[in-house]
Amino acid sequence: xxxxxxxxxxxxxxxxxxxxxxxxxxxxxxxxxxxxxxxxxxxxxxxxxxxxxxxxxxxxxxxxxxxxxxxxxxxxxxxxxxxxxxxxxxxxxxxxxxxxxxxxxxxxxxxxxxxxxxxxxxxxxxxxxxxxxxxxxxxxxxxxxxxxxxxxxxxxxxxxxxxxxxxxxxxxxxxxxxxxxxxxxxxxxxxxxxxxxxxxxxxxxxxxxxxxxxxxxxxxxxxxxxxxxxxxxxxxxxxxxxxxxxxxxxxxxxxxxxxxxxxxxxxxxxxxxxxxxxxxxxxxxxxxxxxxxxxxxxxxxxxxxxxxxxxxxxxxxxxxxxxxxxxxxxxxxxxxxxxxxxxxx
DNA sequence: TAGCCGTGGGC
DNA sequence: TGCCCAAGGCT
Numbered sequence: 001x002x003x004x005x006x007x008x009x010x011x012x013x014x015x016x017x018x019x020x021x022x023x024x025x026x027x028x029x030x031x032x033x034x035x036x037x038x039x040x041x042x043x044x045x046x047x048x049x050x051x052x053x054x055x056x057x058x059x060x061x062x063x064x065x066x067x068x069x070x071x072x073x074x075x076x077x078x079x080x081x082x083x084x085x086x087x088x089x090x091x092x093x094x095x096x097x098x099x100x101x102x103x104x105x106x107x108x109x110x111x112x113x114x115x116x117x118x119x120x121x122x123x124x125x126x127x128x129x130x131x132x133x134x135x136x137x138x139x140x141x142x143x144x145x146x147x148x149x150x151x152x153x154x155x156x157x158x159x160x161x162x163x164x165x166x167x168x169x170x171x172x173x174x175x176x177x178x179x180x181x182x183x184x185x186x187x188x189x190x191x192x193x194x195x196x197x198x199x200x201x202x203x204x205x206x207x208x209x210x211x212x213x214x215x216x217x218x219x220x221x222x223x224x225x226x227x228x229x230x231x232x233x234x235x236x237x238x239x240x241x242x243x244x245x246x247x248x249x250x251x252x253x254x255x256x257x258x259x260x261x262x263x264x265x266x267x268x269x270x271x272x273x274x275x276x277x278x279x280x281x282x283x284x285x286x287x288x289x290x291x292x293x294x295x296x297x298x299x300x301x302x303x304x305x306x307x308x309x310x311x312x313x314x315x316x317x318x319x320x321x322x323x324x325x326x327x328x329x330x331x332x333x334x335x336x337x338x339x340x341x342x343x344x345x
Numbered sequence: 346t347a348g349c350c351g352t353g354g355g356c
Numbered sequence: 357t358g359c360c361c362a363a364g365g366c367t
Contacts (some may be wrong), residue, residue: 045363052353052362086351089366123365143363188363197361202352233361257350298358300350331352 001176001210011179013206014186019193022054026317033181035109035134036067039097042126042133043090050192051059070095071102080328081261088261088330093121123283131237132184140172141184145191151223152213159224167223168293188236227342233303237279238333240292240310240340241318247326247337248284248318257299265318269304281311284318289313297332304332308340320323 001009002004018024023041025033040060044053059081064070070078075095097120101109110116118129128139147160150167156234158166175183192203200219202208213219241248254260267282268276274282280289292310296303326337 042363047350047362047364049354049362050350083354086353086365090351091364095363099365121365129363141363144361145363192363228360259350300352301348304366324356 001206003140006207006210007174007176007183009206010186010190011182014182014189017187017189017193019050019184021050022057023236033134035111035130037061037133039067039109039122039126039130040094042129043094043121044085046090046126047087048085049077053085066107067098068102068107068345071107073100075260080262083261083328083333084136084334086331089261090121092260096120098232099154108309109134111137111138113139116230124250133181135181136181138175138177138180138186140168142168142171142282143188144264145188149187149191149195150195152200152219153207153211155212155222156214157224161226163223169279190295196206203317215223231298231301231303232271233305234269235273235305235307237267237274237282237307238308238340239265239267239283239289239334240289240308240337241265241284241315242310243314243320243324245323246320247323248315249321249329250318258330261330262319262321262328262333266334267314273305274307279307283309284309285311285313285315287315292343293336294340295332295334297344299332304333306336308324308336308343310343 002327023037041057057294059112060070063081064073077093078095079088082088100119101107110119111130113127116122116130117124122130125141125143129139131137131139132141136280147164147167150170151157151163154170156163156166190205195206202211202214202219205211211219213222248265249296250265251276252258252263254259263282267279282287289309289311292308294308295306297306300302323341326334
């Protein structure tokens, strides 16, 4: 099958099977997409599933309908709205990018891959995706879906991540000036719904006839991957300090893990458990701290066991917040706060 | 450049 | 339960 025939099959499949996603302007090819919505959705979808990102996309676009609206929003509001979506550097860069577009580009997104690539938070993938989807530029849009599709289509034996350049080159050979935005989305839709990581639905694939991976009899074994390092465990203490109907929160430093987010006060997170006495000694105030549970949380590169201690009283340099308004907390602290608040004292 | 950076769902 | 995975970017 020639590359152009392969393209024709996949584009025809896309015309019939395109997913109905919140950020897609409409079902007809050629509909003008709003660059702001394309960009916002692409950033939210970085390493994030469609079901998880969708409610956040709807919330953001309802609250901040244009990039200039978002640019004018206070940092704390945007960070709180992002809480639960993870990878919080994305939210910090989202704001930086919105403000750069508002201030340096008169509120209009650059319409070239190169111009987009210069904005904060837009790497090779996102710049190409926005260029293709919003501006119909013939960009080579390569994400995890495309890498998987290419690795199967051509039965690439080299393992990821070393094979990334090869997979990108294979994808580039299929990009044309004709319908580049639809082509990018067709490839990603195929990867998400048919050429899935596990149990691919090859019988429904519009290009199975051309697939070398299927011909091997084990398409699901592609892409090959090098083994990952195991995840270490860390231990910490979270302090649930209440004052009547309020709870003490802190703002984490702007960079690093959960940077810029509201949080419960915590001890250091180290590689051995905390004893009761040292946990109390590390508390933000001298109070009658009592055990209030324990939670488990998994981050990308370590697992965390968080012991929750609870006390009633006062402390310096904390942000008092209503107990019932914990929506702005990252999931790990929401989990710890709920565990502590529901524990019997 | 390789390590850092969240979360929730599936199996 | 533990592991894998999802439309990556930054430093």
